[in-house]
Amino acid sequence: MADDRDLLPSEQPVQLLDETGSPVAGAALPFPDSERLLAAYTSLVIGRRVNDQASALVRQGRLAVYPSSHGQEACQTGAAMALAEGDWLFPTYRDTAAVVARGVDPVEVLTLLKGDWHAGYDPYAHRVAPQATPLATQLLHAVGVAHAARLRGEDTVVMALCGDGATSEGDFHEALNFAAVFKAPVVFFVQNNEYAISVPLARQTAAPSLAHKGVGYGMKGERVDGNDTPAVLAVLDRAMAAARAGEGPQLVEAHTYRMQPHTNADDASRYRSQEEVDPWEARDPLLRMETYLKRKRVLTKARIAQITEKAEAVAAAMREGIAKDTDPEPAELFAHVYSTPTPQLDEQAAFLADELSREGTN
């Protein structure tokens, strides 16, 4: 049994790169190498472009709604990059950028918000669970996937994402407790962006930090500057390695900020001031990485042009894919409720088909 002090997070969130883009002296964790950071930077730029393109598609009426992770791209990138091929990702509705970073086609990811169906991608293709809309329920599924893998002797680790609001749900507690009791290889990665729609963190918890909750489960908790990409990568790498090595589940809290409203349907001015938001602009994860990588001369003008081009290509494919009329087939409503439709569903499908055929002849 670990000393309980070892389970507590560091006093301050782990930081490797300060807000000015300079490496922090005496950092406790190794700095990721330049090649990895360049890949991370590319992912950040694409993630930002995906976020902003999706928001634009909402304004154009192409998507019903989009919960943006604008400003949280370091967490999104880190969550995907920390995974090995056989690992699983359990994302929420705000984690589209992470799902895309994992390799899922953004047009398939946005099927939910386009309104064609609920989940648009094959969860087994990239080992990415459907984006969870109810809060914290997916964390238990993550524990089950991890436990099944462990029972079969596989070295799969599951990355389970949630936000600060979700830590108040009962399923958050049950998931962390089950994972710890069964030593399930799960990394619970909480993006604390300070808000659950309009409600600030202070109304979710009186704990010193969300990472401190780990000790209550006998689980290592760690906290990291969520806008510091190298730190997010380093902390998640360490947590994934520990879970993979059989040390049990890990809890990581990233301190970040939701730069935009909850969704386009929200009015953030009713609950927070611009003076509160402004300082976070300077802490932007893209800016910080760009400054660092430029100083290191890893990021040249030519590279930036290449990366921008890549991100624009992703955005163009999104626009094109979402613009396509893909009217979902009404008959499909009955097709997936059970492995074989019940006689009652067959009757109801026939009823709808008949109704549609009469509409067609009117």
Place this chain on the structure above:
Amino acid sequence: MATDSTKLSMAQALNQALRDAMTEDETVYVFGEDVGPLGGVFRITDGLTAEFGEDRCFDTPLAESGIVGMAVGMAMNGMRPVVEMQFDAFAYPAFEQIASHVAKTRNRTRGRVALPMVIRVPYAGGIGGVEHHCDSSEAYYAHTPGLTVVTPSTPADAYFLLREAIRSDDPVVFMEPKKLYWGKDEVDTSAPEPPIGRAVVRRPGTDATLIAYGPSVSTALEAAEIAQQEGRSLQVVDVRSLVPFDDATVCEAVRSTGRAVVVAEASGYASVASEIVARVTERCFHSLAAPVRRVTGFDIPFPPPKLERFQLPSVDRILDAVDDLQWEDQ
């Protein structure tokens, strides 16, 4: 010819079904509260941990949402979990997992993610249980598209329905009438009962049809026996499969007699019994000599033990309802 017929209680038959399923398929895992060394509070999982090891049959932390949520993940990842909710009313914390995920995941993912899992729920009254131990919660599940909901009334049915539930690629809520756990009957494991989705006629009869399920089947059979002595021939249909519902068998039975009473323990308002009355009336109207009657629990929270007999459908109430089926118009 050799048969595998033995006299078993329903509890033993369920235990045998779990044992056989776990032997046949190594992806079957059993877990829940007290199901390990204790063998479950009703002993349904008796001896499974000893026989199959702690990985295959294990106790969990005391949290029903956690149990069902973890089962969802295991089912996503190649396993066939069979979880026990200790009592009907203790399954409610799991309801979000059941309604939002267990029931919807196949549909959400366009059939890509199946959840082959069974949620066992000991339910209903008749055992003098205290509050929160006697709820008839089947309508909550039956109302939720995506769930298969079954409830046996005999040990043999319990064995075969559970085996089929575990083999099913769809999630099954398996409602176990706890007052029938200890009654013994012949179970021939080589003579399968009809599949999920089929109702069965438990007793032939020509004057009226009693439609019952789970704990009410034995009461309906008792009523039919007494009616026989009084010169009235009552047919008893055991619904077995609440979802999918066997309209064909139930309606054929009702048409053959022209009169029907639906018997169920659950409160009658917005219940499975109401649904059966509606379905039968819609389909058999011209064969009916009288409105279809219901004998159900009152619309009250389940009573304390000393008052539960007033809530449960009794033989007398069933026979009174039969008497009310407008025989004078014959």
